[in-house]
Amino acid sequence: EVQLVESGGGLVKPGGSLRLSCAASGFTFSSYSMNWVRQAPGKGLEWVSSISSSSSYIYYADSVKGRFTISRDNAKNSLYLQMNSLRAEDTAVYYCARRWLLAGMPAFDPWGQGTLVTVSS
Amino acid sequence: DIQMTQSPSSLSASVGDRVTITCRASQSISSYLNWYQQKPGKAPKLLIYAASSLQSGVPSRFSGSGSGTDFTLTISSLQPEDFATYYCQQSYSTAVTFGPGTKVDIK
Numbered sequence: 001e002v003q004l005v006e007s008g009g010g011l012v013k014p015g016g017s018l019r020l021s022c023a024a025s026g027f028t029f030s031s032y033s034m035n036w037v038r039q040a041p042g043k044g045l046e047w048v049s050s051i052s053s054s055s056s057y058i059y060y061a062d063s064v065k066g067r068f069t070i071s072r073d074n075a076k077n078s079l080y081l082q083m084n085s086l087r088a089e090d091t092a093v094y095y096c097a098r099r100w101l102l103a104g105m106p107a108f109d110p111w112g113q114g115t116l117v118t119v120s121s
Numbered sequence: 122d123i124q125m126t127q128s129p130s131s132l133s134a135s136v137g138d139r140v141t142i143t144c145r146a147s148q149s150i151s152s153y154l155n156w157y158q159q160k161p162g163k164a165p166k167l168l169i170y171a172a173s174s175l176q177s178g179v180p181s182r183f184s185g186s187g188s189g190t191d192f193t194l195t196i197s198s199l200q201p202e203d204f205a206t207y208y209c210q211q212s213y214s215t216a217v218t219f220g221p222g223t224k225v226d227i228k
Contacts (some may be wrong), residue, residue, distance in 0.1 A: 035217075045157075045165065045219040061217050095164055095212055103171040107155045108211040111164035 002026040004096050009115030016086050016119070022079040022096030022112055030074035033099040035108060036081050038092035038117075046092075049081065050099065058091055064090075065101075086119045093117075123147055133228040140196040142223045144209035149189045152221035153213035156185055156194045159222075166209075167201050169194065183226045199225070 006037040008020040022034070049060045049070040058070055069082040079096050093116050097108035124147035134140050144154065154173040157165040167176045169185035171190055183196040196203055206226055209220040 045159075045210075047217045048220070050215065057218045061216065102176075103174055105153050105171045106217075107167055107170040107176075108165075108210070108217075109167040109170075109176065111166070113164055115171075 001014060002098075004095065004098065004110060004112035006096055006112040006115040009094065009117045009121065011118045013121050014085055014119055017082070017084045018086065018117060020081040020083065020096075020115060020117070021095055022081075024077045024079065024098075027098070029072075029077040031056075033074060034066045034069060035081075035097045035099055036098070037095045037097055037108070037111075038090075040089075040092040040113075043092075049093070051079070085119070086117075088119050091117060091119045122216055123150060123214055123218050123219040125209055125211055125218050127155055127207075127209060127223050129223060130221065131224040131226065133226055135228045136199055136201055138199045140199050140216045140225060142194045142207055142209075142225075144187075144192040144194070144220050145209055146190045146192075146213075150211045150213035151186050154185075154187065154192045155181075155210045155212060156206045158203075159208065159211060165208065167184075168221050196225075 003025045005023045012018050020039045035050045051070045067085045071080045093114040095111050095114045097111045126145045128143045142220050154172045156169040159165040173185045184195050186193050206222045206224045
């Protein structure tokens, strides 16, 4: 079964740091680009960052550029998101998602169950 | 960034109703349009990819259409398990963007 499991969320003070992890199983992790997507409480979905299969290409949303760092370890089938200088507006459920080419076009499938990050003093 | 809009933002419908949700992109995205379903407390689930292709395992009452800037998700006969929020997503650009969502609830 293809599965993604996030961990590492929690309560952190403004200005603090947190590292999220996403463990992949059931597919050849090293063959796929991966993404982080977040959802603030009661709000919609916001793409955060993406990383190519070999880490050659990395992209960030403007809202997190310079503060967040995406990385992966293909030997460990794991994706990471290092979040620094956290702000209240970073409070959200963070999902990891596989980028899959379907009919030659990208889609996100599957998604993990999400991990909640709360930034508050 | 490519902006995505959806209409309506919410709708109330009954079991058996035909439901149509519209998604519009701020520029042409060809068929790089996906639809997701999200239930409360759960992760989004891919329903439709490449504007009109049904993801494996998704019931055939779901269908998608459109290209360029205007797209539609249709549920031909609403079932109790379909009450959820639906998001469109453009994957034309590396910085993918999502629509604001359409919440479908019970009338």
